[in-house]
Every structure is written in structure tokens, then in C-alpha cells.
Amino acid sequence: MISNKIYAFAVNPWAVIGSLALGGAFGLLVPEEALKLGIVGDVYVNLLKMTTLPFMVSAVIFSLQRLFRDGGTSRLLLRVVTVFLCASATVALVGALVLLVMRPGANLSSATMHTFGLMVGNDSSSSETVMNLYGTDVAVKGLSLYDVLASLVPSNIFAALANGDALKTLVFALLFGLAVGRVPERISVGLSQALETIYQACQKLMHWLSYPLPLILFCMSAAQLGRSGVGPLHAMLQFVIAFFIVSVVLLVLAAVVIWKRSSHSLGTTLEALRPPFALALATRNSAACMPSMIESLVDQLGFARARVELMVPLTVSLLRVGPMVYYVCATLFIAQLYGRSLGVVEVCTVVLASVLAGFASAGMTGLVTVSLVGMTCVYLSLPFEAAFILFLAVDPLCDMLRTLILVIGNTAAVSVICPRPLKI
Structure with a gap:
């Protein structure tokens, strides 16, 4: 069908990369005209976001209901906790190893340090660069247990839905799904059919929006390039390269895990990952990629739908x-930028703090996610506020890589949690 051919072209990696390259060139050549195109991306992302919460709520409640009827809840919970811990440790350690080997924040040129000074303090004098980078920073407030609990439990589910609070909505969906799973089937069958209808409609809408x-x-x-130009990217080039290498390593590792867990060839596995990969690049919104992730795992790789739709x-x-490995890389880059040498204990502290900050970033997006780097820096007494603008300058690119790691990495995690599909 024509629609299938259009969809295949739209999510083709070469079409994605080519569109990004052509758009970047247009933004650099005619920045004033390019800025007017920003409204197109904003509207598109909003269209995707509007289906995210209905999709998530319906999928979680419906899947939990079926899970309780099928049994095996306790074994699944143990597997989820194990995979979560192993995945968090793996991405954090890979990020730390690459940054310690490459050392992108050490031995920077005087021209780069001068650019940093301009970005940090808007000062045209190069003598002010060190002052701006090494200035006194406001202490970062640690995250308390009360803050964590308050960010998890919704006081009003309708307010959480209206505000787009994905984390609180997820907690409600989990609790409500557990309760619905205990309701007799003859009573809950109507709700099940309604939820499945919402789920299928949202999935179809996401498919149309991919064209x-x-x-x-x-x-x-x-x-984006019409707004910022290439100056900030050039100044932070070494950090961007290091984070790109970390991302490639993790994406390859995740693809191998999915391949080994599925009953298909490597080519078929990579073909199945094309839609979520393309959507992650386009939207920089992991929640918007959930329907595509489910479709890839269930329809193309053969994993059990009931488990995948929940996981x-x-x-x-x-x-x-994605945020976990970013926090590791950003913290180590700042330590190298300020000339702080780190021992084994300090590196382990960065890894642990980054994992905790990653879990704390649940429900956060964009620049709010970047600001949590301060949580990891505070453990090493590193000033983050002065360097914050450095990361803001290249965050659109880093956000794209974070989303890719999160989407493909979580697809791999789900493939490990779920039973292997039967070989055909």
C-alpha cells in the first residue's frame, strides 16, 4: 500500500539524517527565515504529546488487568528490579569509562576557554574567563525523601492529567490497574474494551503522525541552527564528541541485546528498531515513542503483547x-574543566549520584533535566551554576542523544524482562 511505503520512507535513517542535514544548512544560510519554521516543530511535538497520557494510562491499566489474570506477578517484579539495577549500572559505568579515557574537559585551548568566558559571563575580555568559570556558585539544594514522595503521588489525578505530569499519572495507572485486576471479569469487561479502544486509537494516530x-x-x-548558530557547538565540541561516542556504544550494546533476545536475524532486528529510532530523533520525547516501541517489539519481533504493553x-x-549517562558525562566534564582530579571513590560517587539523579528526573524534560547535573556536582563540591549555560548551548543535540539512549535502551530492557519469543 502507498501509506506503508510513505511510512517506510519517513522512518528511514537516511531520510532522517538527510532531513536534519538539509535543515541545518538552511538554518545557517538564512537564519531569519529558518526561525519562522520553529512553529512547525512545536505544533508537531504537541500533537504527539496530546496522545501520550491517554495511551500510557490505557496501556498500563489494560496490561495489568491481563497480567493478574495470567499470573506470575511476583516473578515479573523481581525481574524488573534486577534489570533496572543492571541497566542503570551499565550505562553509568560506560559513560564514566569513556569520559575518563577521552578527558574532553582537560587541556582545552585558550581560544575555547575564551569562548566559554563569553558564554558564561557575556564578557568580551578574555581575562574574565577564569573568574566566570571559577566563580562562587549558589549551593544546590539536595533532593529530600519528601520531595521524591511528593513527586510520585498525585493528590488529584485530573490535575496531573491537565498538567501533563507523566510520573504521577503513571503511579495512578499502576495502582488503578492493580485494583482493576482484582475486579471480577464480568464486571470489568466494559472498561477493558474501552481502554483497548483508546489504546488502539492512540497507536493509529501516532502512526499517521509519522508520515x-x-x-x-x-x-x-x-x-535550531538559525537560532544558535555553530558557535556554542564548536566551543563544546569535545564534550559533544565524547557524549556521542558514549551514545553510540550504548546504542550498539542495546541493539545486540535486543537481537540476542529475539528470535530474528540482526537485519530484521535493526529494521524493527527504525521507527522508534526515527521518532526519538524527531521528537526528542521518549513518551511519544512508546507506541512505536510496542509495535516494534510485538508486531515485528514477536514479544508477548501483555508484557510489552505494561513494561x-x-x-x-x-x-x-539517557539522563543517567548524561549526568555522569557532564559531571566528569565539569571536574576536568575545573582541573579537579578524581580518585576511584570520587568516580564511584559520581556514578551512584548520577543513577539517583536519573531516577529523580522521571517526569522531567528539556532544560529541567539538565539542571539536575547540579545534584551530582554537589557531592564533589563542584560549581555547576557557572557552567550551566555551557550545557544549555548544546542541549538540543545532547537531548536528541539522551532520548535515543532512553528509547533504544529501554526497548532492550523490555526485551530482557519479557520472555523470549518462540522461534518460528
């Missing part, structure tokens, strides 16, 4: 592997 993906990518990349929203909301 204009190349055009959307062109507009979004043109608007995908759960991992996307709680297993924040």
Missing part, C-alpha cells in the same frame, strides 16, 4: 538511562 517526519525534521533543525510505559517513565 510528515522528514519535513518536520527539516523545519526543527533549521530553526514499555513503566521503563520509559522510571528507567531513565
